[in-house]
Amino acid sequence: MEKFTKVTGIAAPMPLVNIDTDMIIPKVFLKTIKRSGLGVNLFDEMRYDRQGNEIADFVLNKPQYRDAQILIAGDNFGCGSSREHAPWALADFGIKVIVSTSFADIFFNNSFKNGMLPIVLPQEQVDLLMKDAEKGANARMTVDLEAQEITTSDGTVIGFEVDSFKKHCLLNGLDDIGLTLEKAAAIDSFEAVAAQARPWV
Amino acid sequence: MSAPKTLYDKIWDAHVVSEDADGTCLLYIDRHLVHEVTSPQAFEGLRMTGRKVRAPEKTIAVPDHNVPTTLDREKGIENEESRIQVEALDKNARDFGINYYPVSDIRQGIVHIVGPEQGWTLPGMTVVCGDSHTATHGAFGALAHGIGTSEVEHVLATQTLIQKKSKNMKVEITGKLRPGVTAKDITLAVIGATGTAGGTGYVIEYCGEAIRDLSMEGRMTVCNMAIEGGARAGLIAPDETTFKYVMGRPHAPKGAQWEAALNWWKTLYTDEGAHFDKVVTLKGEEIEPVVTWGTSPEDVLPITATVPAPEDFTGGKVEAARRALDYMGLKPGQKLTDIAIDTVFIGSCTNGRIEDLRAAAAILKGKKIKDGMRAMVVPGSGLVRAQAEEEGIAQIFIDAGFEWRLAGCSMCLAMNPDQLGEYERCASTSNRNFEGRQGYKGRTHLVSPAMAAAAALTGHLTDVREMM
Numbered sequence: 001m002e003k004f005t006k007v008t009g010i011a012a013p014m015p016l017v018n019i020d021t022d023m024i025i026p027k028v029f030l031k032t033i034k035r036s037g038l039g040v041n042l043f044d045e046m047r048y049d050r051q052g053n054e055i056a057d058f059v060l061n062k063p064q065y066r067d068a069q070i071l072i073a074g075d076n077f078g079c080g081s082s083r084e085h086a087p088w089a090l091a092d093f094g095i096k097v098i099v100s101t102s103f104a105d106i107f108f109n110n111s112f113k114n115g116m117l118p119i120v121l122p123q124e125q126v127d128l129l130m131k132d133a134e135k136g137a138n139a140r141m142t143v144d145l146e147a148q149e150i151t152t153s154d155g156t157v158i159g160f161e162v163d164s165f166k167k168h169c170l171l172n173g174l175d176d177i178g179l180t181l182e183k184a185a186a187i188d189s190f191e192a193v194a195a196q197a198r199p200w201v
Numbered sequence: 202m203s204a205p206k207t208l209y210d211k212i213w214d215a216h217v218v219s220e221d222a223d224g225t226c227l228l229y230i231d232r233h234l235v236h237e238v239t240s241p242q243a244f245e246g247l248r249m250t251g252r253k254v255r256a257p258e259k260t261i262a263v264p265d266h267n268v269p270t271t272l273d274r275e276k277g278i279e280n281e282e283s284r285i286q287v288e289a290l291d292k293n294a295r296d297f298g299i300n301y302y303p304v305s306d307i308r309q310g311i312v313h314i315v316g317p318e319q320g321w322t323l324p325g326m327t328v329v330c331g332d333s334h335t336a337t338h339g340a341f342g343a344l345a346h347g348i349g350t351s352e353v354e355h356v357l358a359t360q361t362l363i364q365k366k367s368k369n370m371k372v373e374i375t376g377k378l379r380p381g382v383t384a385k386d387i388t389l390a391v392i393g394a395t396g397t398a399g400g401t402g403y404v405i406e407y408c409g410e411a412i413r414d415l416s417m418e419g420r421m422t423v424c425n426m427a428i429e430g431g432a433r434a435g436l437i438a439p440d441e442t443t444f445k446y447v448m449g450r451p452h453a454p455k456g457a458q459w460e461a462a463l464n465w466w467k468t469l470y471t472d473e474g475a476h477f478d479k480v481v482t483l484k485g486e487e488i489e490p491v492v493t494w495g496t497s498p499e500d501v502l503p504i505t506a507t508v509p510a511p512e513d514f515t516g517g518k519v520e521a522a523r524r525a526l527d528y529m530g531l532k533p534g535q536k537l538t539d540i541a542i543d544t545v546f547i548g549s550c551t552n553g554r555i556e557d558l559r560a561a562a563a564i565l566k567g568k569k570i571k572d573g574m575r576a577m578v579v580p581g582s583g584l585v586r587a588q589a590e591e592e593g594i595a596q597i598f599i600d601a602g603f604e605w606r607l608a609g610c611s612m613c614l615a616m617n618p619d620q621l622g623e624y625e626r627c628a629s630t631s632n633r634n635f636e637g638r639q640g641y642k643g644r645t646h647l648v649s650p651a652m653a654a655a656a657a658l659t660g661h662l663t664d665v666r667e668m669m
Contacts, residue, residue, distance in 0.1 A: 015517060016517070016520065016521060018497045023635070023636060027616045075398060081332075082335075102401055104401065104431060105402070105432075163365070181359060187359060198215075200323070200461065201323070
């Protein structure tokens with residue numbers, strides 16, 4: 001996994017609440033057996049008409065937001081299906097950070113596994129970032145994971161919380177499976193004990 | 202004496218392999234269910250790194266999302282990408298030696314129906330699957346939740362997950378349900394009360410008399426939609442209803458092991474005085490048959506209500522409601538029972554079990570669906586289908602004018618050809634009314650099987666109590 005340290009980029013505002021994973025990547029694109037190449041279909045039904053033409057007023061189609069790396073989103077982002085195709089599509093498009101008042105649990109976890117940073121902030125701070133993002137291509141924010149700080153285009157600094165283990169994995173680009181396999185002995189002994197206690201499992 | 206524990210605490214504690222100082226745990230996984238959509242990249246990851254499946258005997262695969270449900274499906278899958286995905290699962294199951302129910306097997310069906318039916322899901326287990334509706338298995342008092350593909354790969358390789366413990370939430374449904382009110386109405390009413398993010402960060406334990414009174418099928422319906430309330434998982438403490446359902450299933454313990462298992466299962470309840478971080482209580486008597494009017498499962502109202510206005514809401518929900526009304530083609534103040542329906546879908550991991558089909562058939566018996574109505578029943582598994590045929594239920598559906606299909610996820614997420622056309626409107630027993638969920642521009646109203654049957658007869662959303 002690619003390391004995540006600091007991102008400076010354009011933030012796009014998506015104030016809609018309950019943006020679900022069917023919106024992020026409709027099921028027709030789940031038929032792939034690969035992880036790559038989904039960015040072009042990110043938000044497909046909101047982004048294109050039935051003929052495949054771009055819908056001009058969709059935020060990521062606007063010239064100022066086409067290269068956005070940060071999304072400022074409404075409450076409960078990523079709800080619905082567990083499809084990791086959602087973070088794959090966002091990452092493939094170039095999104096590295098998503099800020100919202102809350103995220104659906106599975107989406108939240110999936111994001112970290114793909115080198116993306118979802119940040120939860122209180123409503124007032126999300127509102128402030130949303131306003132900043134509405135400035136368009138002049139809204140260049142910096143998200144510094146090491147310092148756990150977001151700096152807005154006018155220099156306002158907002159701190160954020162992040163799980164220490166997830167931060168460590170992101171900063172170092174660590175593969176979870178490799179880390180867990182280092183604990184194989186502990187898994188072996190758990191299995192041995194469990195086989196005695198619950199042999200029917 | 203140790204501090205009182207919740208059911209969740211007990212299952213969690215029994216599965217912790219190791220715990221770091223910051224509370225990050227390695228949690229052992231007893232059952233891993235796999236389907237064709239969210240697993241190919243995980244198996245590819247194993248191949249690329251030369252890793253094996255650590256516990257193939259605890260891993261169960263079944264294709265469900267892409268499979269055709271038409272009676273001619275032995276001809277194969279027409280859509281190339283869908284076919285490749287199912288073929289990939291065939292190959293992965295074979296190469297890695299995991300338990301497998303191919304499309305041709307009568308036991309094939311929706312993964313969350315097959316698991317319990319075959320006795321793979323047992324009380325006190327940890328169960329995961331690359332599918333958010335894994336919450337279904339919580340009905341057995343198993344800690345069950347959906348995971349992404351990276352985590353699917355992690356579980357395949359290590360039989361564990363890296364997790365932090367969620368908070369405990371209690372949802373109590375007191376008293377008795379009134380006639381015409383079902384498990385689906387309970388679970389939708391709870392989401393209506395708490396919102397789709399109300400459960401975020403929690404594991405819900407459902408309890409109370411109305412929950413105890415439910416069959417296993419009903420409990421699965423309730424837990425299935427815990428995810429729609431944002432919860433990581435839903436749980437119901439196992440009891441005699443659970444044990445009776447599990448006993449004798451192919452992969453349930455037998456003989457002395459059954460007795461040993463039963464002894465442990467009987468300890469799986471929340472201790473008196475255990476702490477819940479959040480408590481929600483609904484009165485069973487006050488729950489009515491409900492329908493969704495919008496594009497989020499929290500957009501729930503009793504069937505007797507009218508379509509709300511955006512101004513009835515606050516914050517970001519005002520704009521979301523405006524967008525939902527526009528998408529759904531509805532106007533504030535319209536009576537829900539005046540909404541005309543052209544399609545009815547009965548099935549899915551929420552309501553594709555035998556009891557659901559019985560409930561719908563009871564309403565349909567001897568009647569015909571409205572002219573021009575497209576109505577389909579998709580049993581949750583081949584075994585549910587066979588049982589419905591044996592009980593004469595299948596014939597009731599066919600006589601009423603329903604299509605009687607083979608098992609799969611079908612129009613719940615419309616990955617196969619079972620889809621809504623643009624602006625078609627469906628009374629659906631599935632779990633999500635998101636934009637485009639059942640087909641591009643398709644409009645979904647979530648209802649119970651009995652309510653879906655009632656709508657099929659009248660051609661509009663209908664209060665099933667008027668037909669009882």
